[in-house]
Amino acid sequence: MADTDDNLAIERADRPSSQRKITKILAAARAEFFGNGFSASSIEAIAARAGVSKVTIYSWFKSKENLFAEMVKGECAHLSQNFVDENLESKGVREVLIDTAENMLDFLTRDERVRFDRILAAEVSRDPRVGKYFLDNGPRALLQNLATLLQSAMDQGKMQSSDPIASAEMFVGLVKGHLDLLLRYGEKIDLTADQRRARAARAVDAWMLIHQK
Amino acid sequence: MADTDDNLAIERADRPSSQRKITKILAAARAEFFGNGFSASSIEAIAARAGVSKVTIYSWFKSKENLFAEMVKGECAHLSQNFVDENLESKGVREVLIDTAENMLDFLTRDERVRFDRILAAEVSRDPRVGKYFLDNGPRALLQNLATLLQSAMDQGKMQSSDPIASAEMFVGLVKGHLDLLLRYGEKIDLTADQRRARAARAVDAWMLIHQK
DNA sequence: ATAAAATTGAACGGTTACGTTCAATTAAAA
DNA sequence: TTTTAATTGAACGTAACCGTTCAATTTTAT
Structure with missing residues (x-):
């Protein structure tokens, strides 16, 4: 910056x-x-x-x-709210993961975020520091949070992983699919609550299947 | 356009x-x-x-x-070469999928593609047609190819899925993770052949685990 | 009330760029 | 060779924009 x-x-x-x-x-x-x-x-x-x-x-x-x-600074602070659900005690493992995935989907599909993604990425060539700043304050922190959550979930559930960060990345990948791509290129996608939940559940179930003992 | x-x-x-x-x-x-x-x-x-x-x-x-x-037209034609491996007969299922994933990773990390992604996405706000054109001639076609391949693989292997397109999207998600995000925001990532293969194998194994009967 | 800081409008110099026009030149087709 | 099309350089009109300067005015602190 x-x-x-x-x-x-x-x-x-x-x-x-x-x-x-x-x-x-x-x-x-x-x-x-x-x-x-x-x-x-x-x-x-x-x-x-x-x-x-x-x-x-x-x-x-x-x-x-x-x-x-x-402006980017402010936007990063505004956008990088944590969507990792941490109520592992009160809800079940699967529920927490699904809620987290839902939050991710909600975040992903926000028009505001999509447009921010477009203009910020475009300026990376001009000034690479804005890209680094965003990565450090956004995705990087979130992936860490997610890894921590998943580790806790694995401790509680019948799951395991040798590499929590890689697992978190898989989680992200399963939730996103190529939704972000479609959105970035102008596809109008407004998921209903049901669709969002269904997609979240599919991703979570797949992830749990991968990480079962 | x-x-x-x-x-x-x-x-x-x-x-x-x-x-x-x-x-x-x-x-x-x-x-x-x-x-x-x-x-x-x-x-x-x-x-x-x-x-x-x-x-x-x-x-x-x-x-x-x-x-x-x-220019975008030409670039689409140039970039949208198919990386789906179709030698299902000669190689084993897992091998074909891994090779395909490797091709994807190779494509994803190409500097040319990353820069194209940046400038094209930025212009979607100005002219949405360029985005649609790209989607139709790139990702959409590829996902279809991939779905077909995966379907064949499932027929041959001990795997199943009710929704081939959704399975293909999961495949893409597992391979990409958030690699595309890091690249778009300026992270320098040059995977060695070994790293690429390892990552491809991890994604494929995860995908096969999800789709096992 | 007085002093200090912030704000404004207008103007300026310099630059860049789009898209067009035109007469002159070059290259290709018949 | 003749004719037709393509290309060029230079100039033009128009517009936008960056960043600065300055005198005048408004807002705030003391």
Whole structure:
């Protein structure tokens, strides 16, 4: 990212009105970047949408690149909520896994995420740091959580694995299939609650079958 | 796409020199679009790279959008080679599946494909038809092939499935895991032949376990 | 109230790029 | 050879956009 250590944007914003404007700028940036990608979005349009002067944007964010990076940061924080169900005690193993898979599917099919995926991946060539930042704060952390959950599930159930991370990756693969691909290329997919649950259950059952003792 | 029925670019190219230039233009377009994405690439740069006048480009391709679409077409044809191994008779079931999985992994990790994925997905918002075109000529066809192969394998082996397409999707999911995600976001992954084979074998064994009678 | 910081609008210079026009040149077909 | 099509370079009009400067105005802290 442009600045991991020095958060230029937020630190200096003593004034509450400034804080408000920064928020509006980031929201406008999000909307523009999501709609047009990085290159095709203009600072002027972002300023107009935010109801803010162009100079104000440049005063808080040094450059277009920086604004984009800062927007990505916020989006990562917003998107990377954990969907791993951890109530292993109260529910049964299979139930917890299915709920987790359902959360994953819900997350995957969110239009917001799909568009974020598209524009962010496109900018990796321009600035590889945004890709790394996203991986570290998103998928990587989630896979670790998932591995931990699966390990616990294996301890409780009649399952085993030599490599929890590989098992977690299989879990992810079984749940996703090529759904993410279809979505990324514009396929409209809105699963009903039943469809989502059915798909989750199929993936979980397959996964459990693989990991049975 | 801009033109699925009337192939403006190729049809009218009687002259062999024109044919040559069209090829060079498409190659240059590929390089530029792959490097900078659609918006950040300029027709002028493409013309320069192709060693061709800008007017020539506009004479064969009506617009930048059209040039991009035409480039995508060519790339789809080039990338969508079938990697499904069909020698079920000569080799054993497991061997054929592993070879197929290996081919998939080889394809997935090709830098060319990764970059294509990035720029194409980014343009889906601008023109959804490119996404649909790609899906129809790439993944969709491949999944069908794979389903057919798996069905044959199931007939020969001690396996079964009620839904071949769903089984094929699981196969894909198991092989890919989240490798495609890592690659898309800039992770450098070059599997050795051994690693590739090991991963393919793991996926295949898991898949066979799921589908055992 | 006064001082300090933030914001604004407008304008500027410089750059880039799309797509078109045209007369001149080159290459190919008849 | 003649005729037809393709190609070129250069220029043009138009538009967009980045990032900066500046004087004027508004907002906030003290």
